[in-house]
Structure formats: C-alpha cells, structure tokens
Amino acid sequence: MIEEVGTTETGDLVINVGPQHPSTHGVLHLVITLNGETIKKVEPHLGYIHRSIEKMCESLSYRQFIYVTSRMDYLSSHINNHGCALCVEKGMQIEVPARARVIRVLMDELTRLASHQLWWGAMAMDIGALTPFFHAFREREAINDIMEETCGARLTMNYMVPGGVMADLHPNFQKRVIEFIRFFRTKIDEYDELVTGNIIFKSRMQGVGYLSPEDAVSYGCTGPTARGSGVSCDIRKLYPYEVYGQLDFQEVTATGGDCFARYKVRMQEMRQSISIIEQLIDNIPKGEFQAKTKAVLKLPKGEFYSRVETARGEFGVYIISEGGTTPYRIKFRSPGFSNLSALDHMARGHKIGDLVAIMGTLDLVIPDIDR
Amino acid sequence: MNKITMLSFENITHSIDSWLYATFSPTIALLLESLIVGLAVIGLFTLLGLILVLMERKVSAYMQIRLGPNRVGYGGSMQTVADTLKLAMKEGLTPDGADKFLFNLAPFVVIVVAMMILAPLAFAKGTQIWDLNIGVLYISAVSSLSVIGILMAGWASNNKYSLLGAMRSGAQIVSYELSAGISVISIVVLTGSLRISDIIASQQDGWWLFKGHIPAIISFIIFIIAVTAETNRAPFDLAEAESELTAGFHTEYSGMKFALFFLAEYVNIFIVCAIAATLFLGGWMPLHIGHWVEFNRVMDYIPSSLWFIGKTFFLIFVIMWFRWTFPRLRIDQLLKLEWKYLLPISLVNLLLMTLIAIEGWYF
Amino acid sequence: MTKEELKVTLEQLLPSPAFEEGAEWTTVVIDPAGWEGTARKLRSAEGLKFDYLFCVTAIDWKTHITMVYHLTSTVYRHTVVVKATLDRANPVIGTVSDIWRTAEFHEREAFDLFGVEFKGHPDLRRLFLTDDWKGWPLRKDYEDPVNMIKL
Numbered sequence: 001m002i003e004e005v006g007t008t009e010t011g012d013l014v015i016n017v018g019p020q021h022p023s024t025h026g027v028l029h030l031v032i033t034l035n036g037e038t039i040k041k042v043e044p045h046l047g048y049i050h051r052s053i054e055k056m057c058e059s060l061s062y063r064q065f066i067y068v069t070s071r072m073d074y075l076s077s078h079i080n081n082h083g084c085a086l087c088v089e090k091g092m093q094i095e096v097p098a099r100a101r102v103i104r105v106l107m108d109e110l111t112r113l114a115s116h117q118l119w120w121g122a123m124a125m126d127i128g129a130l131t132p133f134f135h136a137f138r139e140r141e142a143i144n145d146i147m148e149e150t151c152g153a154r155l156t157m158n159y160m161v162p163g164g165v166m167a168d169l170h171p172n173f174q175k176r177v178i179e180f181i182r183f184f185r186t187k188i189d190e191y192d193e194l195v196t197g198n199i200i201f202k203s204r205m206q207g208v209g210y211l212s213p214e215d216a217v218s219y220g221c222t223g224p225t226a227r228g229s230g231v232s233c234d235i236r237k238l239y240p241y242e243v244y245g246q247l248d249f250q251e252v253t254a255t256g257g258d259c260f261a262r263y264k265v266r267m268q269e270m271r272q273s274i275s276i277i278e279q280l281i282d283n284i285p286k287g288e289f290q291a292k293t294k295a296v297l298k299l300p301k302g303e304f305y306s307r308v309e310t311a312r313g314e315f316g317v318y319i320i321s322e323g324g325t326t327p328y329r330i331k332f333r334s335p336g337f338s339n340l341s342a343l344d345h346m347a348r349g350h351k352i353g354d355l356v357a358i359m360g361t362l363d364l365v366i367p368d369i370d371r
Numbered sequence: 372m373n374k375i376t377m378l379s380f381e382n383i384t385h386s387i388d389s390w391l392y393a394t395f396s397p398t399i400a401l402l403l404e405s406l407i408v409g410l411a412v413i414g415l416f417t418l419l420g421l422i423l424v425l426m427e428r429k430v431s432a433y434m435q436i437r438l439g440p441n442r443v444g445y446g447g448s449m450q451t452v453a454d455t456l457k458l459a460m461k462e463g464l465t466p467d468g469a470d471k472f473l474f475n476l477a478p479f480v481v482i483v484v485a486m487m488i489l490a491p492l493a494f495a496k497g498t499q500i501w502d503l504n505i506g507v508l509y510i511s512a513v514s515s516l517s518v519i520g521i522l523m524a525g526w527a528s529n530n531k532y533s534l535l536g537a538m539r540s541g542a543q544i545v546s547y548e549l550s551a552g553i554s555v556i557s558i559v560v561l562t563g564s565l566r567i568s569d570i571i572a573s574q575q576d577g578w579w580l581f582k583g584h585i586p587a588i589i590s591f592i593i594f595i596i597a598v599t600a601e602t603n604r605a606p607f608d609l610a611e612a613e614s615e616l617t618a619g620f621h622t623e624y625s626g627m628k629f630a631l632f633f634l635a636e637y638v639n640i641f642i643v644c645a646i647a648a649t650l651f652l653g654g655w656m657p658l659h660i661g662h663w664v665e666f667n668r669v670m671d672y673i674p675s676s677l678w679f680i681g682k683t684f685f686l687i688f689v690i691m692w693f694r695w696t697f698p699r700l701r702i703d704q705l706l707k708l709e710w711k712y713l714l715p716i717s718l719v720n721l722l723l724m725t726l727i728a729i730e731g732w733y734f
Numbered sequence: 735m736t737k738e739e740l741k742v743t744l745e746q747l748l749p750s751p752a753f754e755e756g757a758e759w760t761t762v763v764i765d766p767a768g769w770e771g772t773a774r775k776l777r778s779a780e781g782l783k784f785d786y787l788f789c790v791t792a793i794d795w796k797t798h799i800t801m802v803y804h805l806t807s808t809v810y811r812h813t814v815v816v817k818a819t820l821d822r823a824n825p826v827i828g829t830v831s832d833i834w835r836t837a838e839f840h841e842r843e844a845f846d847l848f849g850v851e852f853k854g855h856p857d858l859r860r861l862f863l864t865d866d867w868k869g870w871p872l873r874k875d876y877e878d879p880v881n882m883i884k885l
Contacts, residue, residue, distance in 0.1 A: 037702075047862035055872050128606065128699025134435040184735050194696075200606060201698050217808055220836030231808065238811070270814075303757065305789075305804070316789055318804075331791040333804075338788075341839045353609070355703040370862060 003242065006048060011038055017355075019048050023121075025359060026366030033211055037351050042344045050370040057330045062088050062162065062297040065330065069317075070156040072334065073368035075115040076310040078107045081160040086241060087306035087317040088162040091299035099287040100164030101242045106280055107147075108308075109273045110177070113184070114143040115311035116270050123263070123360040124195050127204055139184060146176050166292030177281050181274055187272055196267065205260040209346040209358035212257060219345065220338030223313025224269065225362055227253045228262030235309035249276050262361040298325055312336055312363055336368040381497030408500055410485055416638055421451045426684075427691055434695045455630060463626035466529050473527035478624065478631035480520035485638045487513050491567050492645050494657050495676035499568065506567035507559055510646060511552050514601075517639070518544050520619050526631070528623040537607070537620035539702055544601050546709045551597035553717040554590040557724040558583070558650045561733065567649060574653040576661050582734040586724040591651045593717050595689070596642035600705070602636065605694035607705055644686035648679065652686075655679040656719040659734070735781070735812045742865060744814070747779060748772055759804075761812045766801070766818040770828040770854075776805060776814070777833050783809045787830070790840035792848040794873045800824045820850065829855040847872040 013034045019027040027048035033041040053072065057065040065236025066084040070077035082104055089096060096104075144154040149170040151157040159166050164358050195201055211219075216226040222233050234251040236244040252268040254261035299321040307316045313335025320329040347355050387407070391400040425440070425448065432439025440447030465474055491506035492498040503509060518541050525537020559565055561583055562573045573579075579587050600607040621632045648654060655675035659667040700708070727733050740760040744751055749768060754761040764772055776784045789804035799820045806813040829852040831838040831854055835875065841852045841862040849870035852858055860867060869876055876882075 047864070050862040052847075052871060088789060124698065129607075129697060130431075131435050131695045134437060137435060195698075198698065200700055200704075203704060204698065204701060215835070218835040220786065220834070222788075233808070305758065314788065316804075318789060318791060318802075320793055329791070329793045331789065333789045337839060337843075338836050341836055347833075351701065351703070 005009065010035075010252060024365060025364055028359075028364065028366050028369075030355075032352075032355070034352070039347050039350055039352065039355060040083050042278070042347045042355070044340055044343065046366075046370050048370065050369050053371045054330055055331065057327060059326055061325050062299060065327065066160060066162070067156070067158040069332065070158060071367065072332065072371055073310060073315070073336070073365050074155055075311065076111055076312065076315075076363055077156050078104075078111040078159060079308055079310040080110060081158065082313055083306055083308035083310075083315050083317045085160040085162050085302050086297065087319050088286075088297065088310065090306055091302070091304045091319065091321065092162070092293075092297060094163050094291050094293060096164055096291055097244075097288040098285045100291070102280055102284050103165050103169060103289065104160065105242050105244065105247075106177070106277060106284075107151075107157075107165075109276050110143050110146065112273050112311050113270055113277075114140050116266050117143075117317075119266065119311070119360075119363045120195075121192065124201075126356045126360045129198075129201070129278050132191065135187075135191065139187065142180050142183070146173065146180065147175070149173065156157065163293045163328065164288065166290070168289045169284070174281060174284070177277065181277055181281070185274060188267070188274075188294065192267060196263070200211065202260065204261060204353070204357055205361075206256075206258060208259045208350060208354045209256050209361065211342060211346050215342065215345060219342040221313070221342050223311070223363075224252075224262055225264045225339045225342070228265045228361070229257040230255045233314070235307050235314055237242060239310065243280070247276055247279055249279075250311070250335060259357050259361040266363075296325055298323065299327070307333075310335060312365065312368065313339060332371060334368045334371060336362075336364050336366070340369055382494070384498055402616065406486060410501075412489055415489070415499045416482075416486070416634065419638055419641050420455075420634045423641060423687070424451045424454070424633075426687070427637070430688065430691045431695050434692075440482055456721035458630040459627055461626035463628055464623075466623050468624065469529040470527040473523045474623075475628070477520050477524035478628045478635070480523060480629050481517055481635040484513060484517045484520065485642060487637050490643050492642070492649065493567055493571060493654050494605060494679055495674070498676070500567065500701075502568050505565045507565045507570070507650075511518055511548075511555060514642075515545075515548060517635075524624070525620040526622070527731060533620050533622055536622075540603060540620055543603070543702075543705060545711075546706055547597040547600040547607075550593050550709060550713040550717045553714075553721055554597065555646075556652060557586060557590045557717075557721050560721070560724050560728050561587075563728075570650060571654040571656050573575055573654045574659075575734060578651065578656070578658065579652040582725070583724070584733065586720050586727060587651065589716070589720045590724070591647070593713055593720070594647055594651070595686070596713065597692055597709075598647065599693060600709070602639045602643060604690060606697040606699050608694075609699055609702055609705065640687060640690060641683065642684045645679075645691065647686055648682040650683045653678075654682075735810060735852055740812060740814060743781060747775055754817070757815065759815050761815040761817060763775075763817045763819065766827045769818055770830065772816075773828075773830045773833050776816070781810070783807045784814060785809070785834075787834035787836055789838075790837060790844060792850055793874075794822075794848060796822075798822050799850060801827055801844070802848065803830075808855055825850040826853060827851075828853050831855055841864040850874070 002224050005075060015032050015034060017030045017032060019029040029045040029048060031043045031045060032039055041158060053068050060068070066081050066088075069080040069084050073080055090093075091211050117136045117139050121133040124132035132250050147157050148154050150167070150173050151159040211225070211229045212219070214231045216229045221231075226233050230250060230253050232253055237251045249272045252265050254265050299319065301321060301323040303318065303320045305316060305318045314333065315335055316333030318331040318333065319327050322328040343358065343362060346358050350358070383709065388404070391403055393399070395403065428450070428487040429447070430734060431441040443449045443453050465471060488510055490501040491499065491503060491509055521544070522537050522541050525534045525540075530536070553734065558579055561579060562570045574582075580591055583590075624632060654680050657667070657670035657673060657675065657678050659670060737760050739862065741753060744760070744762055748762070748764065752763040754763060757797055772855070775784055784805035784807050786806045786808050787803060788806060789802070791802040793800045793802065799822050801818045801820060803816040804813065805816065820827060825848070827850065829837065831841060839861065840858070841855055844850045845852065845858055846860040846862055847870060859865065869878070871878070
C-alpha cells in the first residue's frame with residue numbers, strides 16, 4: 001500500500017497512501033509529498049467510488065432518487081433521505097403532518113448518534129487505542145436494532161418519502177429508545193473519561209491541524225469541522241426545518257481550531273442529540289405518518305434547493321426540474337467534498353502521524369465525496 | 372511438611388544433578404546436564420509462546436466485550452497450536468535482492484538472545500541455570516544484543532520502509548535501555564551484589580518494592596514503562612503498528628521465520644516481567660513481613676515456583692492491559708518522554724537511592 | 735438584507751445584471767466575461783460580504799451550458815444565486831478559486847463532468863474520472879454503449 005512514486009527535483013519523497021486503508025475511511029487515495037518526516041503537500045485523488053449518481057438520478061422518478069442518497073453518506077442515511085424528501089416537498093408544496101415531522105427528527109438524531117459513535121471508535125483506533133472501537137459498535141448495534149424494527153434495515157434505511165415516512169413507528173420504538181438513552185447517558189461520560197482525558201490522546205490531538213475560521217469559510221467547510229474553528233453554521237439553528245425551531249438545544253462551537261476542538265464539538269453534539277431525543281420521545285403527536293400524495297410525482301418547472309445538517313455538515317439537494325416525472329438535473333452538495341479540500345491546508349508542516357489524526361477529525365466518508 | 376517439600380523443584384533438580392554426577396564422568400555429566408537444560412529451555416519457550424499468545428488474545432477479548440478464541444480445544448486453549456501449525460506450513464518467501472545470509476540469521480539472533488537471558492533467572496528455589504556473580508549485568512548486556520537482530524532484519528529485507536521501521540525500533544530500544552538499566556542499578560545499590568540469588572536472598576524479610584519505599588516505587592514504575600518500550604509494545608508500538616505508513620522490520624518475513632520473531636516478542640515480555648519480579652517483587656521469595664514469624668511460615672507453605680509464576684504473570688497482565696487501554700505515542704513524543712523525563716528522573720532517583728542505602732533509611 | 739434590498743444593491747453594483755424572478759433567493763444572471771470582477775465585488779463589498787460559496791453547479795441545457803453559483807454571507811446571512819450562460823461548443827469562464835478556496839475542487843468537478851474550462855485555475859485536471867477519459871459524461875448527448883443502459 002506504500003509505494004514510492006518518485007522523487008521531486010528538490011529531493012522530496014512522494015508516497016501513496018491508499019486507496020485501501022486499514023482504517024475505516026473508505027477508498028481515499030492520497031499522494032503525499034514528504035521532506036523527511038514533514039508533509040509538504042497532500043493531494044487527494046478521488047473517483048474510486050464514483051458512480052455518477054447525479055446522472056443516474058436524471059432517469060429516476062422523484063420517489064426513486066431519494067434512496068440513492070442513502071448510499072452516498074451511508075452513516076447519515078436517514079438525514080440524506082430527509083434532505084431529498086424536503087426538496088421534493090418544497091417543489092410540490094406538500095404539507096407534512098406533525099407526527100411525520102417528529103418521527104423524522106427522531107430518526108435523524110438517532111442516526112447522528114450512530115454516526116458519531118462510529119466516528120469516535122474509528123478515530124480512537126487510528127490514534128492507536130484499539131478498545132473504544134468495540135464499545136462504540138456496541139452502542140451502534142443498539143441503535144441499529146431499534147431502526148431495524150421500524151424501518152426494516154440496519155444501514156441504508158429507506159424510510160423517508162415525500163410527504164412523511166414510509167410506515168408508522170413500531171409499538172416498541174418509544175420504550176426501546178427511552179431505555180437506550182438512559183443507558184447511553186452513563187456511557188458517554190465514561191467515554192469522555194477513557195479517551196478524552198487521556199494525556200497521550202490529548203498530546204496527539206492538541207495543536208494539530210489548525211484551521212482558522214476564515215479558512216474554514218473559504219474552503220466551504222461545514223459541520224463540526226467548521227464549528228471546531230468557531231464558525232457558527234448549524235443548519236438546524238440557522239435555517240430550521242421540521243420541528244427544530246421549537247426544540248431547546250444549543251449549537252456547539254469551539255474556538256481551538258485544532259483536532260482536539262473538533263473532537264470536543266462532536267462529543268458535545270452527541271449530548272445535544274440525546275437532549276433533543278429526550279424532548280421529543282414522550283410527545284410524539286398522534287395522526288397521519290404520511291401526507292396524501294399522488295403516486296407519480298411531478299415537480300413544476302423551476303429550481304429548488306433544500307439543505308439539512310448531516311453528521312458531517314451541510315447536505316444540499318438542488319433540483320432543476322422541467323416539469324416532467326424525472327428531474328432534469330440534480331446536484332448534491334455533499335459536506336465531505338468541501339471538508340476534504342481543507343485537508344491539504346491543514347496537514348502542511350505536520351508529521352505523517354498527525355495526518356491520521358487530522359483525517360480522523362474530518363470524519364470523511366468517501367462515497368459521500370465521490371458520489 | 373514432607374509432602375510440600377517434595378513438590379519443590381529444588382529437590383528434583385538436586386536429585387537429577389547428583390544422579391548424573393554419580394553415574395557418569397564429570398565431563399559427560401556436564402554435557403548431559405547441558406543437553407537436559409537446553410531441551411528444558413526449548414520446551415519452556417514453546418510452552419510460554421503457547422500460553423502467552425492465548426493469554427493476550429483472551430485478555431484483549433474480555434476487555435473489548437467479546438469472547439476471543441473459544442472453538443479450538445477447551446475454551447480455545449489449542450488455538451496457538453493451530454496457529455503454529457499454520458505458520459509452519461506457510462511458504463517462507465525471501466524477497467528478491469535481500470541479503471540471504473543476514474535475512475535468515477536475524478530471527479535466530481533474536482531467539483538466541485532471548486534464550487541466553489533465561490540463564491541467570493531463578494524460577495523457583497534452587498532452579499536456576501547459571502548463578503553467575505554478575506547476573507544482573509549479564510542480563511543487561513545480553514538484552515542489548517537483540518537490537519542487532521532487529522537492525523539485521525530491517526537491513527536484509529531490501530525494503531526502504533522495513534529499514535526505516537527497524538531504525539526507529541532500534542532508536543527506541545537503545546534509548547529506553549538507559550532508564551531500565553538505571554532502575555536496575557538502583558536495586559543493586561540496595562542489595563550490594565549483582566548476583567541474582569543474593570538479590571532474592573536479600574528480600575527474605577520483605578520485597579524491595581516495600582522495603583525501599585519511595586525510590587523503589589519510582590524505580591519500579593520507570594522500569595515497567597521502559598521495558599514496555601523496549602519490547603515494542605503499545606503504547607510504544609509505532610514501529611510495527613503504524614504499518615499503514617511505515618512497514619515494520621519484520622514485514623518481509625513469512626512462515627516459520629515470522630513465527631520466531633513473534634515468539635521472541637512474547638518471550639521477551641515474559642523475561643522482562645520476570646526480571647522486574649525478581650528485582651522488585653522478590654522472585655520466588657514468598658511475601659514475608661519483617662519478623663512476623665508466624666505469617667512468614669504461612670506464606671512459606673505456597674511453593675516458590677507458584678510465587679514466581681504469580682508475580683510474573685501479574686506483571687504480564689498489567690503490560691497487556693496497557694496495550695488495550697492507551698493510544699499510541701508519536702515517535703518524537705516517545706523519544707522526548709525518555710530523554711527529557713524518564714532519564715533525568717531515574718538519575719535523580721538513583722542518587723536518592725544511594726543516599727538511602729548509605730544512611731540505612733530503608734526497612 | 736431582504737430579497738428586494740439585495741436586488742437594488744446588486745443593480746447598482748454590477749454592470750447591467752438581469753434578474754430571474756420566482757425563485758427562493760435573489761437570482762442574478764451575469765455576463766461570464768466579467769465574472770472575476772463581479773465575484774470580487776460580491777466578496778468584499780460593504781453590505782454584501784458573500785464569503786461562503788456553498789454550491790457550484792453546471793447545467794447542460796442542450797443549446798447552452800449554465801454555471802450556477804450559490805453564495806451566502808456568514809455576516810449578514812443573505813443568499814444570492816449567480817448564473818452565467820456559456821456557449822456549449824466552447825464553455826469558458828474565469829475561475830474564482832483564488833477568491834473562494836472551495837471552488838478549486840468544485841471547478842475541477844465541473845470540468846471533469848461537463849468540460850467547462852476555467853481560465854486561471856491552478857490545477858485544472860479531471861477529478862473523478864481517469865486522466866485519459868474521453869468525453870464529458872454529464873452532458874445530455876454523452877454516449878457510452880458499454881456503461882450506459884438505455885431503457
């Protein structure tokens with residue numbers, strides 16, 4: 001997996017990292033120019049999992065294209081589907097019933113928790129602590145089991161439809177979620193103690209990979225990557241959708257700008273997600289879980305943009321419609337794409353060991369970048 | 372009383388020794404004794420390898436909320452046997468352009484060094500292969516030779532990244548040897564002798580960890596950290612586990628040669644824990660507290676071999692615990708820890724220990 | 735600023751802009767020749783300060799190609815959509831990767847999939863596809879008998 005590609009004129013070494021990694025980042029191919037142990041340039045080579053989803057969606061109907069996005073950022077599959085459903089509803093002026101809105105937010109927050117858990121486990125594993133991975137996956141299993149009961153699947157849960165959700169919640173859902181939250185609240189403090197408080201961990205993360213707020217905005221970073229530098233960009237707070245406007249939660253930002261700040265932002269976000277779920281789980285309104293819509297959807301001529309906050313940042317769906325049953329052009333604005341462009345800027349001047357830490361805190365999911 | 376003394380190794384070794392010398396001429400007896408000892412050491416190696424690899428896998432599994440190997444044999448006990456069989460049947464590749472002589476020699480150097488260190492260790496009362504008068508110095512000196520084996524492996528692989536990994540590993544081992552050596556010296560200062568049996572005998576009325584109070588505890592902690600680094604174990608395992616970016620020194624090895632490196636790593640852990648147990652925790656000496664005669668007699672009922680094994684395996688467990696709890700250090704943080712923190716502290720500690728030994732301020 | 739205020743400000747600032755009506759955000763159609771100057775004004779003008787480029791799209795309308803830039807300001811929290819119509823046979827437009835660093839990757843993607851050339855881009859190469867790929871896949875007239883299945 002390590003091959004020397006060549007030496008430049010100044011005697012720097014050029015090495016390949018990837019596309020197959022022992023870590024769980026996906027197929028990312030980095031070409032790194034090194035001077036000794038110090039990184040001079042990082043160049044990502046993308047496209048190993050490019051499936052031209054945007055072109056595919058031009059021949060799928062408005063009901064079908066939603067589920068292709070689960071395969072993009074598979075860790076936030078509900079949230080991606082939610083974004084697409086919102087765009088179609090915006091175009092067709094569909095009113096989503098209250099029960100469906102609350103169910104969607106619950107599913108989103110559970111997905112966010114699961115995604116952050118996997119991120120935490122994989123991040124600790126990259127730094128060298130091999131045990132938290134198993135703890136993280138144990139919690140993820142609990143969430144996956146809850147999802148499986150209601151949605152029928154554990155990873156790509158095709159549950160959102162334009163107008164609501166595909167099926168009603170399983171009768172056990174409320175009880176299981178309350179139990180899970182009670183268990184998880186104790187665990188998250190334990191994880192903080194085990195990993196965050198560890199002096200070796202701190203010395204590998206603090207001061208590494210600094211991203212200033214101006215650079216974060218210029219590179220288009222969103223999500224915890226930008227919030228770790230102090231940029232306030234939580235879509236749930238800035239452009240509230242569904243019931244986020246009525247909920248009591250905080251946007252988590254940190255001012256450090258380094259890996260440790262981004263790490264702390266995500267840990268706090270998990271706590272905020274728990275608080276959101278606790279506010280909603282006891283008050284799910286009764287009613288319809290899906291608005292009445294026609295079987296074949298046709299968006300009017302025009303363009304529509306909707307955005308949601310996934311675990312990685314802002315996911316935007318831009319539909320340009322000519323009035324037919326399939327979209328004329330869809331553009332997915334994926335958060336990982338812009339976050340990755342800041343990697344070169346952050347990694348320069350650091351050692352190779354730090355590159356692993358920086359990539360971990362960016363939380364990249366490569367199918368999201370490659371589409 | 373008789374039953375218990377029969378169980379001790381001392382009697383067995385004594386009886387074999389006297390029978391050999393009675394039956395054969397001294398030269399033949401010595402040769403036969405060396406042969407028996409050699410076979411016993413190889414047997415011990417194999418047994419240790421089996422036990423330690425399985426122990427690591429089970430300990431790590433239980434810490435990671437999973438079960439570990441539990442299919443092969445009762446509770447997974449034959450797992451290592453199966454793995455060794457597999458490794459023995461693998462094709463042993465030698466990379467193109469590798470220095471064949473050094474490539475084949477490196478694993479043997481590492482194994483031979485590990486075997487040689489076993490010589491002065493006392494496993495039980497009277498069970499010591501060679502009680503030489505510079506026992507501790509011999510151990511320190513011979514353990515330094517293992518660096519040669521590692522560098523040989525890295526060089527002979529004809530792989531730039533193996534060489535880088537071997538050099539990093541070598542730098543790490545050589546640095547941490549200093550702190551380990553100084554910790555050892557601090558105990559020698561208290562005992563006044565380099566001979567292993569003297570060191571153990573001086574712990575008759577209590578282990579040095581308790582008798583030497585504060586400086587001994589500091590020495591012990593520094594020693595444990597230093598030997599974790601010397602055996603390339605986590606959290607200091609960047610030379611072999613950072614294999615995403617730099618290959619470790621034993622990447623090009625496969626089959627039986629790799630098995631030898633793997634075995635040598637685990638036996639090294641056993642050896643350094645045995646040394647720590649001997650110096651700080653009394654070796655095979657049961658826990659005695661000063662002049663509490665009754666208590667000491669009760670402690671003596673437990674055979675000395677059991678004491679030794681118990682202490683060593685407890686320390687092995689602690690070292691395994693480290694691996695699965697802490698993240699990895701970067702190479703510059705690793706070397707900084709040694710040269711800027713551990714070495715000055717251990718030097719000051721040595722001075723303190725000398726002062727205590729001179730003034731007699733220990734138990 | 736609200737949609738109307740933005741429209742007024744932009745009319746004063748830019749040379750002869752055209753506005754599209756009926757969209758969610760203020761949509762202005764500009765001449766691609768003056769894009770770099772316009773972009774700099776949008777980035778730094780008082781009261782506008784569009785510092786966050788969050789979406790760069792290329793659309794193939796069969797007779798022409800449209801570039802769509804979605805800009806928002808983290809200071810004033812208003813959004814504007816800038817469109818530029820390019821000639822389909824030779825789509826060329828100036829780069830904005832020195833103004834908004836995120837455009838570097840987005841413009842490479844547009845080049846890769848549509849063939850739009852960005853003048854002044856530091857490193858205009860294909861991003862997802864291999865360097866020797868022929869053709870612009872997301873264009874409507876792209877034919878690929880091996881990989882595309884026509885239903």
